Amino acid sequence: MARLEQQPRQRMSPKDRLASIKEAAQQQALKEGLQTLTYRSLAARLGVSHSLIVHYISDLAELRAQTYSKLILAELSSIQVSVAPAPTAIGKLTELIGLLSVTGREETASLWLDGWTIGRLDALMAAEVRAAMLAWQDFIEEILNTGVDAGDFDVDAVSGCAWEIIALFDGLNSHMLVAFGAPEEYRFRIAAPIESRLHLQPGTLTGTTNFRGDERP
CATH class of the missing domain: 1.10.10 (Arc Repressor Mutant, subunit A)
Structure with a gap:
């Protein structure tokens, strides 16, 4: 053979x-x-x-920073595509809250925490984290400005409001990783303070008015 x-x-x-x-x-x-x-x-x-x-x-530090930026900005791009079809700012914000408050995002959520932790002592990583946060700031501000122009949102400082909304999502990332609170309530708990900040009726961003948010998580 x-x-x-x-x-x-x-x-x-x-x-x-x-x-x-x-x-x-x-x-x-x-x-x-x-x-x-x-x-x-x-x-x-x-x-x-x-x-x-x-x-x-x-340079491993450079690879880590580049890897972080690539993955984090890829998620932002995907979210922007998903939110874009909503015809109003309220619709876009509702869609955004829905996308970020469901389990299944743990891998990307953990990247945010990794970036903050490594960035504490790594200037290169810190710069990439700040750039990603600024990209999110611009994205949220664009939605808020659209809502203000349309008369949907009542907010005096769009930039500050966007910062507060991002901080809520950052906190949710941490809670999600350790399953703190009830996952089925994440959307309502995130929406409630945003509705209050924008002077919207309770339930506007979730399509419901029967959720009670006073129970202990």
């Missing part, structure tokens, strides 16, 4: 190799956290040598 000749392994181009490393870094960050990104962990994930990763990634 003739022996089959083994085909030589095709080498990846430098561009493709770097792309594969960055993709692996994103997958690992979502599943295990940004802190776990090391040369050895990436080498093990890709089944390559430690030295190969070092050759392509000279």
Whole structure:
């Protein structure tokens, strides 16, 4: 029987190799956290040598920061696409609250916390976190300005209000990660203070008026 000749392994181009490393870094960050990104962990994930990763990634801090920014801004872009079809600012805000207050976002929620923690001592990460937060600030301000112009929202300081709304979502990220409170109530608990801040009737952003938010979580 003739022996089959083994085909030589095709080498990846430098561009493709770097792309594969960055993709692996994103997958690992979502599943295990940004802190776990090391040369050895990436080498093990890709089944390559430690030295190969070092050759392509000279600065792990830069890779962590880039990975954070890529994933966080990808979620923002996805949310913007989902919110865009809503014809009114109230509709956009309702959709936004619904998207951010459901379980299943734990991986991305954990990235925010990883970024803040690492950014405490890492200036590069801190800069990327601030840039992501500013992108969210601009997004929320745009929705609020649309609502103010249409007469839907009564708010005197749009920028400050957007900051407060983002802080609510940041807090929800933390609660979601440890299942604090009842997940089915997250949407109502987030909507209630926003409705109050914008001088909207209770239930406007959830489509209901029968939720009681006075119970202990």
